[in-house]
Amino acid sequence: MDPGQAGLDYARQLDSKDKLRHLRDHFHIPTKAELSQTTLHASTPSRPGQDEPSTYLCGNSLGLQPKLTQKYMQQYLSTWATKGVYGHFKEVEDSELAPWLHVDDDCVPAMAKIVGAMESEVAVMQTLTANLHFMMASFYRPSKERHKIILEGKAFPSDHYAVESHIRHHNLDPTTSMVLLESFKPESSILETSHILSIIDAHASETALLLLPGIQFYTGQLFDINTITAHAQSKGITVGWDLAHAVGNVPLSLHDWNVDFAVWCTYKYLNCGPGSIGGCFVHERHGRVDEHPPSTPGGEPTFDYTPRLSGWWGSSKSSRFAMTNRFHPIPGAGGFQLSNPSVADTTALRASLDVFKQTDMSKLREKSLRLTAYLQTWLDVLAKELEGRLGRKCFGIITPRDAEQRGAQISVLLDDGLLDAVMESLEEDGIVVDERKPSVIRVAPAPLYNNHEDVFRFIEAFRSALNHALTEKESKESVMGNGGRGEKGWSEIK
Numbered sequence: 485m486d487p488g489q490a491g492l493d494y495a496r497q498l499d500s501k502d503k504l505r506h507l508r509d510h511f512h513i514p515t516k517a518e519l520s521q522t523t524l525h526a527s528t529p530s531r532p533g534q535d536e537p538s539t540y541l542c543g544n545s546l547g548l549q550p551k552l553t554q555k556y557m558q559q560y561l562s563t564w565a566t567k568g569v570y571g572h573f574k575e576v577e578d579s580e581l582a583p584w585l586h587v588d589d590d591c592v593p594a595m596a597k598i599v600g601a602m603e604s605e606v607a608v609m610q611t612l613t614a615n616l617h618f619m620m621a622s623f624y625r626p627s628k629e630r631h632k633i634i635l636e637g638k639a640f641p642s643d644h645y646a647v648e649s650h651i652r653h654h655n656l657d658p659t660t661s662m663v664l665l666e667s668f669k670p671e672s673s674i675l676e677t678s679h680i681l682s683i684i685d686a687h688a689s690e691t692a693l694l695l696l697p698g699i700q701f702y703t704g705q706l707f708d709i710n711t712i713t714a715h716a717q718s719k720g721i722t723v724g725w726d727l728a729h730a731v732g733n734v735p736l737s738l739h740d741w742n743v744d745f746a747v748w749c750t751y752k753y754l755n756c757g758p759g760s761i762g763g764c765f766v767h768e769r770h771g772r773v774d775e776h777p778p779s780t781p782g783g784e785p786t787f788d789y790t791p792r793l794s795g796w797w798g799s800s801k802s803s804r805f806a807m808t809n810r811f812h813p814i815p816g817a818g819g820f821q822l823s824n825p826s827v828a829d830t831t832a833l834r835a836s837l838d839v840f841k842q843t844d845m846s847k848l849r850e851k852s853l854r855l856t857a858y859l860q861t862w863l864d865v866l867a868k869e870l871e872g873r874l875g876r877k878c879f880g881i882i883t884p885r886d887a888e889q890r891g892a893q894i895s896v897l898l899d900d901g902l903l904d905a906v907m908e909s910l911e912e913d914g915i916v917v918d919e920r921k922p923s924v925i926r927v928a929p930a931p932l933y934n935n936h937e938d939v940f941r942f943i944e945a946f947r948s949a950l951n952h953a954l955t956e957k958e959s960k961e962s963v964m965g966n967g968g969r970g971e972k973g974w975s976e977i978k
Contacts, residue, residue, distance in 0.1 A: 491944075495936040498858070502935065504851055510839045511548040511755070511933045513537045516914030538914040539941045543930030544704075544729060544893045545918045547755030552835035556581060560831045580834075585801070587830040588821070594837040598754075598845060599727070599746070600737035601765050604816030608763050608833065609797075609825060612728055613642045615747040615764045618820060620650045622792045623693060623722050623745055623770075630692040630720075631656055634683065636675060637664035640701050643726055647695060663687050665696075674884055675700070677708045681715050688719035695723075698730030698746075702920055704883040704893035704928075706734060710741045717742065728752060731763070733852070733891040733930075735845040738765045745770070753892070753930055755836040761829035764817055766790075771816035789813045795822025839932065851931040852892045858936055859894055859929060860885065862943040870950065878902065878954065882924070893928040895920075902953040909949030915942055 499505055517534035521527060540548060559579040563571045572584045582590035588608040596606040609615065624633065631654070633647050651661045665683055667675055684694065694716045699706050713723045725746040730736060732753030738746055746765040750756040774788040792813075796804060798821040800812035813819035863881060871877050878899045883890050898906060903923050910917060910925075917927050929939055 491940055492937065495858075495940040498854075498936040502851065504843055504847060504931065505935065507839065507842065508933045508935065510550055510552070510842075512551060513540055513548060513933065514916075519911075519914060519916070534914075536914070538916055539938045539945070540916045541927050541929055541934060541938060541942055542916045542918050543753055543755070543932075543934070544701075544733075544926055544928035546751055546758060547732075547753055547836075547930065548933055549757070550755055550835045550839050552838055553757070553832050556831050556835045557828065560827060580838075581831060584824075584827050587827050587834070588797075588825045589818075591830060591833050591837055594841055595763055595833075598732060598736070598837075598840060599748075599763075599765055600735065600741075601739045602768060602816075604771060604818070605739060605765055605768055606763060607766075607817035607821050608761060608830060609821045610764075610823075611759065611762045612726070612747055612749040613646060615762050616643065616646045616724075616726065617650075618793055618822070619724055619745045619747055619764060619766075620646065620693070620695075622790055622820070623724060624650050624654075626651075626654050626656060626661070626692050630690055631661045632663050632687055632691040633661065633693045633695060634663040634665060634687060634691055634721075635695045636697065636700065637666040638673065638700070638702060639697065640726070640728070643695065643697070663691070673700075673703045673882060674705055675707070677711060680707075680712055684712075684716050684719060684721065688721065691716075691719070691721050693722050693724065696725060698725050698727040698736070699733065699891045699893070701729055702895065702924065702926075704729075704890050704895050704926065706730070706884075706889050706891050709743070710737070713741050713743055717744075729893070730891065732840070732845075735849050739767065743767060750833055750836070753932075754833070755839075755932070756829070756832045760832055761825055764820065766817040766820060768816065771819065773813050773815040773819065784810055785812075787811075787813055789819065792820050793822065797821040797824050848931045852929070853887050855929040855931060855934060855936065855939060856890065856892060856894055857887060859927060859939045859942075862939065863894070863896065866943060866947055866950075869947075874954070878950065892930055893926055895924050895926050898923045898925065901957050902950070905953035905956050906946070906949045909952050910942075910945055913945040913948070915945045917942070 515535055516538050519538050559581050563576055563579060567574055574583060591608045592603050592606050595608060596603045599606065633651065635643065635647055647662060648658045651658050665675055665680060667673055668679055696707055698709055709725060716723045722744045724744055727746050727748040729752060731748040744767055747762065749762050751758055751760045770790045776786045778785055794811050798814055798819045800814055803812045867877055867879060879896050881894060882897045883894045900923055903919060907919050917925050919925050927942060
């Protein structure tokens with residue numbers, strides 16, 4: 485039996501022992517033909533094998549659609565069609581969905597379980613960057629002494645923009661109020677915990693806020709949220725986390741870790757569709773609302789609470805439709821809500837959460853660790869194979885090799901000049917991963933629907949894609965000469 489077939493058989497053997505394998509059946513996995521076609525309706529595949537499922541390893545960018553989504557969306561549309569405005573309040577017996585007034589609250593229990601929080605500490609609201617702005621409006625309170633915000637130097641652009649805009653909003657200068665965390669190792673993008681803590685110490689007396697990602701989008705590094713949070717707070721610093729790549733990916737314990745606030749999206753590992761509704765966490769100590777009785781007979785009560793940008797959806801449901809223009813903040817994260825949420829978005833979230841309810845994050849993490857270990861092993865085998873043939877490495881892993889320091893994503897740095905050809909070949913073979921120019925591909929086996937066979941099929945296609953790209957590159961270099969190299973690829977940083 486050839487090695488490729490033996491490898492595939494072994495992958496399938498591993499998958500047969502997977503106690504979560506049934507969850508894959510809850511998702512639509514596009515076929516190779518569906519990905520390549522320019523129409524929504526299937527036509528006869530142009531090549532053999534095109535009716536096979538694609539290998540989708542891109543849940544770190546956009547998760548696959550749960551099969552429940554269409555069912556629940558149809559219930560929402562039918563409710564709208566048959567109940568009109570009554571859909572806000574009327575219970576519909578043959579629908580799994582809550583009345584629209586309660587759609588966000590309906591999703592909170594399952595969401596709170598995923599992020600490790602009390603239900604009162606979680607709100608389903610807005611979108612990721614909007615939530616980040618809302619949280620910073622409440623928690624970035626600069627003073628003359630404490631005005632700095634610490635964030636990573638390679639933060640996702642929207643986070644960087646948000647931080648810079650809040651600094652400018654307070655008439656401060658980003659060049660003096662923004663501290664960018666950079667790796668102290670030129671050959672690595674990994675931010676070691678000890679280095680992060682040292683930067684916190686160096687700026688502690690002037691820092692108001694620390695904002696970091698739970699998982700770094702480029703390298704896939706999982707930060708030590710608990711240790712970093714505790715250290716920064718011991719210095720009097722408020723701590724917030726962007727969990728876009730962490731939620732639904734790794735177990736979180738936001739309440740126990742004493743995080744001040746966190747924000748996230750739901751279209752990656754939470755599989756709710758592009759641009760879908762986001763979420764936020766506010767620790768219970770910041771969500772407290774103290775009500776004081778009216779000072780005069782017939783007067784209105786007053787409230788003490790964390791300052792925020794207020795909206796009517798953050799006001800008590802009992803007063804929400806009274807139109808008195810008196811804000812009665814909901815205790816907890818719910819009081820930070822603004823507008824009524826998109827029912828369509830929240831319906832998609834409910835569909836995904838109903839899949840998550842069939843397992844838990846600890847079991848998903850166990851499977852994820854197996855998948856990424858399997859992927860890392862095969863990447864090492866392939867790297868050694870190519871190095872033996874070429875006399876040099878043409879790619880390497882930039883994600884931490886320690887499984888506890890990464891989530892479901894492994895980022896691969898290619899030698900310069902290979903990315904476009906590799907991605908073209910992978911797409912041709914029905915392999916879905918994503919790229920970060922100039923030279924990185926991100927491979928993310930999501931444990932809800934990916935398996936060992938997916939990983940093995942990626943490796944086989946990646947081997948072929950690399951061989952094609954290397955041949956193409958050598959051909960071009962022999963004609964044009966080997967000059968004008970771009971940004972550093974793998975061979976240049978090793």
